[in-house]
Amino acid sequence: MRKLDMTQASNLLTRTEPPADLATTAVLAPGQGAQKPGMLVPWLSPDAEAQLERWSQICGLDLLRLGTTAEAGELVDTAIAQPLIVATALIGFHRLQSTGTLSSDTVVVGHSVGELAAAAVAGVISAEDAIALAAVRGKAMAVACGLEPTGMAAVLGGDPVEVCDRIVELGLTPANRNGAGQIVAAGRSAALNELSAAPPKGARVVALKVAGAFHTPFMKPAQEALAAAAGNIATHDPIRPLLSNSDGRPVRSGADALARIVAQLTAPVRWDLCMAAMSEARVSVVVELPPAGALTGLVRRELPDAVRHPLKTPESLDALLEAGSEVAR
Numbered sequence: 001m002r003k004l005d006m007t008q009a010s011n012l013l014t015r016t017e018p019p020a021d022l023a024t025t026a027v028l029a030p031g032q033g034a035q036k037p038g039m040l041v042p043w044l045s046p047d048a049e050a051q052l053e054r055w056s057q058i059c060g061l062d063l064l065r066l067g068t069t070a071e072a073g074e075l076v077d078t079a080i081a082q083p084l085i086v087a088t089a090l091i092g093f094h095r096l097q098s099t100g101t102l103s104s105d106t107v108v109v110g111h112s113v114g115e116l117a118a119a120a121v122a123g124v125i126s127a128e129d130a131i132a133l134a135a136v137r138g139k140a141m142a143v144a145c146g147l148e149p150t151g152m153a154a155v156l157g158g159d160p161v162e163v164c165d166r167i168v169e170l171g172l173t174p175a176n177r178n179g180a181g182q183i184v185a186a187g188r189s190a191a192l193n194e195l196s197a198a199p200p201k202g203a204r205v206v207a208l209k210v211a212g213a214f215h216t217p218f219m220k221p222a223q224e225a226l227a228a229a230a231g232n233i234a235t236h237d238p239i240r241p242l243l244s245n246s247d248g249r250p251v252r253s254g255a256d257a258l259a260r261i262v263a264q265l266t267a268p269v270r271w272d273l274c275m276a277a278m279s280e281a282r283v284s285v286v287v288e289l290p291p292a293g294a295l296t297g298l299v300r301r302e303l304p305d306a307v308r309h310p311l312k313t314p315e316s317l318d319a320l321l322e323a324g325s326e327v328a329r
Helices: 008-013 046-059 078-098 116-122 127-145 160-169 191-198 217-232 254-267 270-279 296-304 314-322
Strands: 025-029 107-110 151-158 173-179 183-190 204-206 286-288 307-310
Touching: 025 078, 025 116, 025 296, 046 078, 046 127, 078 116, 078 127, 078 296, 078 314, 107 116, 107 270, 116 127, 127 254, 160 173, 160 183, 173 204, 173 217, 173 270, 173 296, 183 191, 191 204, 217 254, 217 307, 270 296, 286 296, 296 307
Parallel strands: 025 107, 025 286, 286 307
Antiparallel strands: 151 183, 151 204, 173 183
């Protein structure tokens, strides 16, 4: 198997190819923070439980228990949350796919760890490899978070330029640029406290319940661990348009997609650019895989005319199909 070149992976974040023609339907995979107690309960079936048992063996976690009876405090753990979120998204995707074959021109995009689920949906990696990489990623990030007191905080409102200037002034990183008036700052805890005490004009700061500064250089040790694991993964070219968090543009190959996912561990998530690409492509139907809600909330403000289907239960899927969407054919 190939070994992932980290310099090459980082360079991928600066590519400038124009967006390809995209479909009018997008499937979104949520990231960390979307987890909630009992999120797997509505999606359980004999097939889903068998799948979860296999995936549990891969990641070394009891995904079925964690997704049904675990309390919120346990799900905050990065090492647990990441593989569980990816597993839940893929269980929802399999239910969606079982209604018919997804169109080959349906756009696929995931937020942060959701990129692993999105890569599986786009045919770049197998579901099993997505779960395995999510487990490595979550565990390695949890370890990296313990090396120094760091964290993240959402800055809501304010002028985006002024917000970013203030974040950088404090030695922090604008780690998630989510659009819809939301920029997430990440870095040392002391600097985050200073940001909360003196926020940018017209903005408020909300501390996030995460273990550390994701998508910053503080995650370098985790990136190295993920790169080592990714070097053993077979990839395939996307069978559907797959957008990257690095610049919102479609990836061109499976190797490109996986390299970007690894490089993204220490680079900001540009969800704003992903939404801009969807807007430019005139995406009119957005389906968010479970645990759904956060991403369609962002889409509501940036793509107000798009029909949104957060798949919170199988009944949400029924509503999608009854609406006549061409997501499944």
